[in-house]
Amino acid sequence: MTLGQHESGARHVTEDSGTVTARLQSADGWPLANGILTITDTGGAQRARVQADQQGMVTAPGLPAGTYTVITTTIGYQPLARTAVVHRGRTAELGDLTLDRVGGDELPTAGLWTIDPVHSSILATAQHLGISSIHGRFNEFSGEIRVADQVESSGVDVRIEAASVDTANSMRDSHLRNQDFLDVERHPTISYRSTALSRRDRDRWDLDGDLTLCGVTRPVRLDVRFTGVGPDPWGGTRASATATTQLRREDFAMTFNQALSTGIAAIGTTLRVEIDIQAVRQD
Structure with a gap:
């Protein structure tokens, strides 16, 4: 089982680990409930995979100190990547992550x-x-x-x-x-x-x-x-x-x-x- 999987309930938070938090939203400010935040380390290994709640909030605790790539995905929206630096006993807050709709450049027909x-x-x-x-x-x-x-x-x-x-x-x-x-x-x-x-x-x-x-x-x-x-x-x-x-x-x-x-x-x-x-x- 991958470290940090939200579904397992087995993630262990200690003073030696840190947390990543974010809020997933659309361009018009609506929360993206059930969006997925995936965290990988510098070697490309998945260290956490968390599903957003109804307010678009995601929290991934239990991460060893280090630098991570955070990828957010949800159906109908373009994926978004960010970098998070995790320190022991602290929270890396990514704030609001705004995802653009797939095909967002499409305009109304004449x-x-x-x-x-x-x-x-x-x-x-x-x-x-x-x-x-x-x-x-x-x-x-x-x-x-x-x-x-x-x-x-x-x-x-x-x-x-x-x-x-x-x-x-x-x-x-x-x-x-x-x-x-x-x-x-x-x-x-x-x-x-x-x-x-x-x-x-x-x-x-x-x-x-x-x-x-x-x-x-x-x-x-x-x-x-x-x-x-x-x-x-x-x-x-x-x-x-x-x-x-x-x-x-x-x-x-x-x-x-x-x-x-x-x-x-x-x-x-x-x-x-x-x-x-x-x-x-x-x-």
Whole structure:
């Protein structure tokens, strides 16, 4: 039996041995449960083989001091290799190990893709009292993505119902809908229409566009990460992506605030926007 095999339960930890720990995750931060971490010594002999738990955590104790090659594998992802130096009585922490999907460079095919609001989300976070955050979401939105043969020529068009803002507090939501903030009676729709798309690296893109919010239109860049494309259980094809940006409230005429006795504003001047999108290919 190989030293360190997780399944055996026979690994013996002493002051003369060390431990390797890591967390396996996908590019979008999800834990890779049941991924495998294999550890080999400088002679190529396997010294441990450990399966990740539901949080993607792996721990390989009982390793003699030395230098090891750590290889992480899981179905559907590219293997990843790292070097770990183990010292007696200490833990070598490899931190988060991010694995890329197999075929991660595959992009959606040219054509019309519609956003599925049931499996998508648009979230906004504002700082409150300078010490915490308030999180909100928009529950009603729609949009189309037109993927071009030359992907940089693709376009995105999204519409959000401003009155669908939801922070899980009805009194606060009513205030957000009035003229102090979203002014939904005068400006019922928030819209975003892209103007340019450029690739930053393997799976990240800069999406530039015009955001219209509270009747004000300004250019906004989204930091987009493409996360995959594939079949769904209903016979269709889906693509997914995440995007983030930060907005200044005053840029969109949302200047309402309250000053505390300490001089700190009750509501932060910026909004962090996080978007998670699934889009379905239209034949």
